[in-house]
Amino acid sequence: MTRQAPHGAFPEINHDEMARQDFAQRLREYVAGDIVGGNDAVYRHAVEPGFVHSHGRKPETRKEVRQAMERHPFHQAWGALNRATQEIIWDSVQVSLDRQDDALNQRVKDTGVGKGSLRLNPALKTPRYVAAVDIHCMPGNYHTESTEDDAYQGALLDRGAFIYARGARGPNHDSFGHDLLAYLDKAQPGFQPRRILDMGSGPGQVTCAFADAFPDAEVHAIDVAAPLLRYGHKRASSMGYDIHFSQQNAEATEFEDESFDLIFSCIMMHETSAKALRNYVKETRRLLAPGGIAMHMDFPHNEDKTPYVQAMIDWSTHYNAEPFIGTLGDTDWADVAVQAGFSHNTAAVVPMSTVAPHNHMYVLDARKPG
Numbered sequence: 460m461t462r463q464a465p466h467g468a469f470p471e472i473n474h475d476e477m478a479r480q481d482f483a484q485r486l487r488e489y490v491a492g493d494i495v496g497g498n499d500a501v502y503r504h505a506v507e508p509g510f511v512h513s514h515g516r517k518p519e520t521r522k523e524v525r526q527a528m529e530r531h532p533f534h535q536a537w538g539a540l541n542r543a544t545q546e547i548i549w550d551s552v553q554v555s556l557d558r559q560d561d562a563l564n565q566r567v568k569d570t571g572v573g574k575g576s577l578r579l580n581p582a583l584k585t586p587r588y589v590a591a592v593d594i595h596c597m598p599g600n601y602h603t604e605s606t607e608d609d610a611y612q613g614a615l616l617d618r619g620a621f622i623y624a625r626g627a628r629g630p631n632h633d634s635f636g637h638d639l640l641a642y643l644d645k646a647q648p649g650f651q652p653r654r655i656l657d658m659g660s661g662p663g664q665v666t667c668a669f670a671d672a673f674p675d676a677e678v679h680a681i682d683v684a685a686p687l688l689r690y691g692h693k694r695a696s697s698m699g700y701d702i703h704f705s706q707q708n709a710e711a712t713e714f715e716d717e718s719f720d721l722i723f724s725c726i727m728m729h730e731t732s733a734k735a736l737r738n739y740v741k742e743t744r745r746l747l748a749p750g751g752i753a754m755h756m757d758f759p760h761n762e763d764k765t766p767y768v769q770a771m772i773d774w775s776t777h778y779n780a781e782p783f784i785g786t787l788g789d790t791d792w793a794d795v796a797v798q799a800g801f802s803h804n805t806a807a808v809v810p811m812s813t814v815a816p817h818n819h820m821y822v823l824d825a826r827k828p829g
């Protein structure tokens with residue numbers, strides 16, 4: 460089992476808490492790895508033939524697949540277990556965090572290592588698409604604060620997301636950053652950005668991968684959620700990274716026009732509304748310097764997926780509080796970029812599998828000519 464690398468903000472985890480969290484990680488492996496394929500077999504051998512028998516044709520939409528699958532006992536049992544596992548993961552981390560809340564907040568506040576900076580804006584309004592739902596059932600979502608200097612949600616996300624990913628993103632939970640760097644290296648070999656922006660950085664694991672790859676660049680990370688930024692700043696600075704974290708909405712930032720030559724986001728798009736997506740691709744264009752590159756990476760496009768595959772991805776829309784996954788998959792990201800002012804020949808949607816075979820996401824590659 461891959462272990463998460465500790466850092467200066469990492470919560471203390473005692474023996475019993477680790478045993479509980481290991482159980483949650485193993486359960487997640489079981490549900491998302493060992494038995495998830497049973498759905499494919501059930502669909503192929505029972506659900507699809509049954510649908511053909513009663514309708515005279517195969518299901519044509521993910522909704523038809525979902526409704527037919529929901530009647531099958533295996534899918535019902537798998538779905539219930541998948542949802543329960545998600546809740547068990549958060550619970551296993553919360554039990555540990557609850558007993559050390561004040562000490563953790565104090566440790567995160569007490570930075571003093573590395574350079575970087577942290578700038579919070581208590582007046583910033585949390586967008587409704589973040590505030591209204593506990594995304595992926597994470598209690599309190601990203602933004603909730605109950606005390607001054609609260610970093611709890613940062614620790615909950617750092618640890619919970621690692622367990623959810625079954626450690627597959629590496630000990631620093633940053634493999635998506637390395638995949639994006641591999642994409643950049645292939646798309647624009649030798650590119651040396653001077654100013655980099657990570658939109659929706661969360662606890663900043665991916666931001667650190669970019670800071671590592673471009674040690675001479677000025678690196679900025681923005682997010683709407685103060686607890687994640689506090690935690691991310693402590694995490695990054697304790698690891699020696701010089702990253703500037705600030706609380707800003709990616710739809711309308713405080714940065715000047717054309718102030719970054721590399722802008723990226725990692726799995727932020729599927730957590731924003733359609734309107735917000737358009738706004739922050741527009742903001743990306745405003746912030747991009749001539750010759751600059753933007754990379755926004757997220758969940759697969761639906762157009763090249765069968766209704767069954769779409770339905771399995773869309774399971775999270777209906778049962779794991781991820782309201783925008785399905786609609787993001789239906790959206791033509793390149794068209795969003797063109798609407799935002801990028802030209803047709805400088806905006807493309809590329810499968811990440813071209814550089815990272817295990818990565819099933821896509822990247823919106825949008826550029827501003829030099």
Ligand SMILES: C[S@@+](CC[C@H](N)C(=O)[O-])C[C@H]1O[C@@H](n2cnc3c(N)ncnc32)[C@H](O)[C@@H]1O
Pocket residue numbers: 586589601635658659660661662663664665681682683684687707708709710724725726727730731735
């Ligand atoms: C799924 S997390 C991804 C975090 C990080 N990029 C990663 O790869 O682990 C999505 C993040 O986007 C942030 N976010 C959502 N909407 C945002 C917005 N309009 N402006 C800035 N951050 C936003 C959330 O607060 C959350 O931290």
